[in-house]
Amino acid sequence: MSRRQSEYDLWCSCAAPKKEAAPKKEAAAKKEKDAAAKKEAAPKKDAAPKKESGKKEDKKKDKDGSKDKDEAKEPTPEEIEKAKKDKLKKVIKEGGKRGVEIEGAADMGGLQFFCTSVDMPEGDLELTVKCVEAxxxxxxxxxxxxxxxxxxxxxxxxxxxxxxxAVVAYVPTEKTKELSCEEWLAHVLGTQGGKVETKGKELCTGTVKTNADKGVFPLKIREPMILEANNYLRKKGLFPEDNDDDDDECVFGDDDFPA
Known part of the structure; x- marks a missing residue:
């Protein structure tokens, strides 16, 4: 083979197009197309549900992680103690004022005993005693x-x-021979199924529990019990006989005789 023929063959081999390049390129493009098709065909996963409770909790918390200010907070021991002192102060104030009223009405009518109601103790027996002491x-x-x-x-x-x-009966020492504090209270409580809680020569306490099944409600039974307390005194000659002019003087307190 001549030198020129060899050079010609070498040039032909370099200039000829590579037959495998095109198929390889097409195969890669097809592979990418198939992958894209599979991706589109695959079902999309549902987004995870958001936790609403978490959001609500976050709203209830401020930057420090504490509950929202609008939400009720449990009172501290100091706040509870302050509330008790404030309550007692109001109870004593009401008792002191009512004592002056009782003294004036009793002196005017010559009364030895008096029946009345108070508001501030709100059925608390201990506070009612404090009110009587005032x-x-x-x-x-x-x-x-x-x-x-x-x-x-x-x-x-x-x-x-x-x-x-709550009911508190008080009989001064000089009048205990005429009237037993315990007997007086026990009689009045007995008319409504009440119970004597504490006994004493001068001071006794008792309660009548609410009983919806029997129609026993504190506000409802207060008036008849006050009247019964007065009637008990009348039988012993310790209270004026009932008449049309005495009712307002016998009992002091809001709604003692509601219309």
Whole structure:
């Protein structure tokens, strides 16, 4: 073979197109097309449901992670103690004012005993006792506003609560021979199925529990019990006979005789 023939053969082999390049390129393009088709055909996964509770919790929390200010917070021991002191202050104030009223009405009508109701204790037996003690406290002449002063007058005091009616009976030492504090209270409570809670020569306490099945409600039974307390005193000659002019003087307190 001549030199020129060899050079010609070499040139032909270099210039000829590569037959495999095109098929390989087409195969790669087909593979990409198939992959794209499979991706489109595959079902889309549902988005995970958002937790609503988490959002609500987040709304209830501020930057520090504490609950929203609008949400009620449990009172601290200090707040509870303050609320008790404020309540007691109001109870004593009502008792002191009522004591002055009782003293004036008793002196005017010559009464030895008095029956009334109070609001602030709201059926709390212990607070009702505090209220009675404020009624009986000696008046301080130096005070601008008189308080108490009815310690020489026997009394039965009623306070309406949700769960029960609180009743406190008080008989001064000088009148215990004429009237038994315990017997007086037990009789009045017995008219409504009540119970004597504490006994004493001068002071006794009792309650009448609310009983919806029997129609026993503190606000409903308060009036008839006050009247019964007065009637018990009348039988012993310790209270004026009933007449049309005496009713308002016998009982003091809001809604003692509701229309």
């Amino acid at each position: 009624m009986n406290a000696k008046s301080d002449p130096s005070e601008e506003e008189r308080k108490g002063g009815s310690g020489h007058i026997g009394k039965m005091v009623f306070s309406v609560g949700v769960e029960h009616l």
